[in-house]
Each structure stands twice: as C-alpha cells, then as structure tokens.
Amino acid sequence: DSGVTQTPKHLITATGQRVTLRCSPRSGDLSVYWYQQSLDQGLQFLIQYYNGEERAKGNILERFSAQQFPDLHSELNLSSLELGDSALYFCASSVTDVNTEAFFGQGTRLTVV
Amino acid sequence: DAKTTQPPSMDCAEGRAANLPCNHSTISGNEYVYWYRQIHSQGPQYIIHGLKNNETNEMASLIITEDRKSSTLILPHATLRDTAVYYCIVRALITYDPRGNEKLTFGTGTRLTIIP
Numbered sequence: 283d284s285g286v287t288q289t290p291k292h293l294i295t296a297t298g299q300r301v302t303l304r305c306s307p308r309s310g311d312l313s314v315y316w317y318q319q320s321l322d323q324g325l326q327f328l329i330q331y332y333n334g335e336e337r338a339k340g341n342i343l344e345r346f347s348a349q350q351f352p353d354l355h356s357e358l359n360l361s362s363l364e365l366g367d368s369a370l371y372f373c374a375s376s377v378t379d380v381n382t383e384a385f386f387g388q389g390t391r392l393t394v395v
Numbered sequence: 396d397a398k399t400t401q402p403p404s405m406d407c408a409e410g411r412a413a414n415l416p417c418n419h420s421t422i423s424g425n426e427y428v429y430w431y432r433q434i435h436s437q438g439p440q441y442i443i444h445g446l447k448n449n450e451t452n453e454m455a456s457l458i459i460t461e462d463r464k465s466s467t468l469i470l471p472h473a474t475l476r477d478t479a480v481y482y483c484i485v486r487a488l489i490t491y492d493p494r495g496n497e498k499l500t501f502g503t504g505t506r507l508t509i510i511p
Contacts, residue, residue, distance in 0.1 A: 284438060284440075286438070315499070317501075324501050324502065324503055324504070325433075325439065325501040327499070327500065327501075370436060372438050372439070374438070374439075374499075383429075383441050383444070384441065384499060385441065386438030386439045386440070387438050388437060388438050389436070389437070389438055391436075
C-alpha cells in the first residue's frame with residue numbers, strides 16, 4: 283500500500299459525459315501528479331500540482347482539468363468524453379515538487395462506451 | 396532530461412539474478428538514475444535510485460558504470476512476483492524549474508518475465 287488513495291477504482295460512462303477522479307495523497311505529501319495510461323501504452327504525464335498551485339503541465343487535453351484543494355487532495359475532471367479517453371488514470375504524490383521518489387495510487391480505470 | 400534505452404523484453408529463471416540494463420549515454424552530471432516497476436496495471440512502484448555510486452536496498456541493487464552512461468538493475472533472487480515492466484528514468488534533482496520539468500518521464504521500459 284503506497285498510501286495514495288484513488289477513487290473510484292472503476293468507472294464506466296458514455297461518450298459526451300463528464301467525470302471526476304479523486305486522489306488523496308500520502309500524509310505529508312504536498313505534490314500531486316496525474317498520469318494517463320491507455321491500453322498497452324506508456325505512462326503519459328498530464329499535470330502536477332504543488333501545495334495547491336499548478337506546477338507542470340504535460341500532454342493534457344483542453345477537455346481535461348485538475349485542481350488541488352487546501353486539504354491537498356486533488357481532482358481530475360474529464361469532460362466531453364470520447365472513446366479514446368478510456369484508460370487507466372494514475373495519481374502519484376511526493377513530499378516536494380522536485381523529489382521524484384513518487385508514490386503511485388492503484389489507479390482509476392475509466393471505460394467510455 | 397536525458398533519454399534512456401532499454402531492451403523491450405527479458406526472461407529470467409525463478410531464483411536466478413535478473414540483470415536489467417539501461418543505456419543513458421547523454422546523462423548530465425546532475426542527473427540521477429531512477430528505477431520504477433509496474434506490475435500488471437497496478438500503479439508504478441519505486442525501486443531504487445543513484446547518482447554515481449552503486450546502491451543497494453531491500454529490493455534491488457543498482458550498478459552505474461564509471462562513465463555513468465549505462466546502469467544495471469539487479470534483482471538478486473527473482474521470484475514470480477517480480478514479473479513486471481521495469482522503467483529506467485534519468486532525472487535531475489534541481490530546485491524549482493520555471494519551465495515546469497518536475498515530472499517523471501516514463502519510457503517504454505523492459506517487460507521482465509520470470510520463468511518458473
């Protein structure tokens with residue numbers, strides 16, 4: 283158990299819908315990262331927050347957005363969903379914004395039908 | 396960040412040492428070598444990291460060549476539970492970069508299969 287909690291574990295939704303994925307970082311970790319992993323694809327970095335502020339942005343679509351709240355949990359919002367958005371979405375956390383010893387959650391498997 | 400090259404797949408007999416190579420010929424002096432692994436569809440798991448000295452922990456050993464252009468991750472007594480994709484990542488530990496490069500960049504990794 284990495285200490286990073288992601289909910290829900292599984293999510294099935296229709297095209298065009300909007301979903302919210304939630305991540306609770308390890309206690310004491312200020313930095314949260316979001317990654318997307320499509321079937322048989324590598325881990326693609328989406329976005330990073332540190333203590334509530336956006337720190338780095340990767341290949342995140344405009345239909346996707348994220349935020350980190352004062353209690354440090356983070357949410358990833360995916361809207362106007364397409365079939366191609368079906369993937370595993372991982373959240374990771376670390377103590378600082380430059381410490382790459384990151385701890386990953388078990389992911390949310392999103393299926394868009 | 397420097398790029399890494401890993402073999403796409405490897406097999407290892409159970410109980411033997413698994414040696415996973417990684418080439419990072421363009422590594423800079425301030426870049427560390429990190430290893431993570433991902434067991435089928437689970438979240439990636441940190442294994443070990445090092446700068447230029449060899450490192451060992453309860454999971455593995457990391458051997459970095461003197462010129463730092465390559466490294467080897469060693470799992471001393473592989474078990475079936477070590478079957479996973481192993482990622483070698485090079486990353487500089489620097490203070491906040493306004494270009495926003497704090498992310499971990501994963502390549503395609505090596506799919507290690509432990510054979511019973």
